[in-house]
Amino acid sequence: MSSRLINWFKFSSPASFYPLARKISVVSTVIAVVLIVIGLYMSFFVAPTDYKQGEGYRIIFVHVPASWMSMFIYVVMAGWAALGLVFNTRLSAMMAQALAPTGAMFAFISLWTGSFWGKPMWGTWWVWDARITSELILLFLYLGYMALRAAIDDPRRGDRASGILLLVGVVNVPIIYYSVKWWNTLHQGSTIKMNNQTTMDETMLITMLIMTLGFWAYAIAVAMARVRTVILERERSSTWVRGLTAAEI
């Protein structure tokens, strides 16, 4: 079927997206569990010991995927916020709202695992380095977005105000990404390069990518389950929610 034949705006209605979100969530859950199980097995039993950091480097298999997800989810949220502000669709803001806690969790995991990696390798739990500080700001942006959303009683006004906050905050993402290049930081530069030879063992790289895909599927599964909850919370008095049967809800 040509994509032009699909009316994409059909799914911008919460009522028609609601059943679809369940299907996406179920499929993503299965994918996430399979990939993370394989990824964990490879993290501990397949990937070789690092010649410099010994077994301690294995933290990379959760640290890097979580950090990528924390940045990626923020960009996706800002994209939804922009769509919502332009087309005034209710679902867009709900999608941003559904992603926020997961993004905040990944930002927290990124900082936590970074700290647990920094202690043995750099000798400190925390340092006000450009990469680490900008990641902390990302966590605060997530929390600020959620607090602002929750503080405004009128949901549509809350959507607009928090959407603008998301769009302004997006400037922080390239700062995190390029911080290791722009400043002379304690944090190491990226090992995975877009246009250059990657300086990493192949097994380690594959393991990291499998974990990343697993985290990705996890984020989709949780966000889709949460958007269903958000839809019910916000549309609870609408006729279509009242018309849902016990099996559909």
Add this chain to the structure above:
Amino acid sequence: MAEFFHMGGYGLYVWGSFGVTALCMIAEPLLLRGRSASIRKRIARIARLDQEAQS
């Protein structure tokens, strides 16, 4: 086995990282399940009240 948990001296750091990550990624879906159950319950209650008002 003990050697595996020892992680060449990095046990605290490796398990501290993987453990907290696992904890977060298990807790989040559980918390969400609770939130989802409470809104479903609320909607069911509203539906019941509607029905009682009609009859």
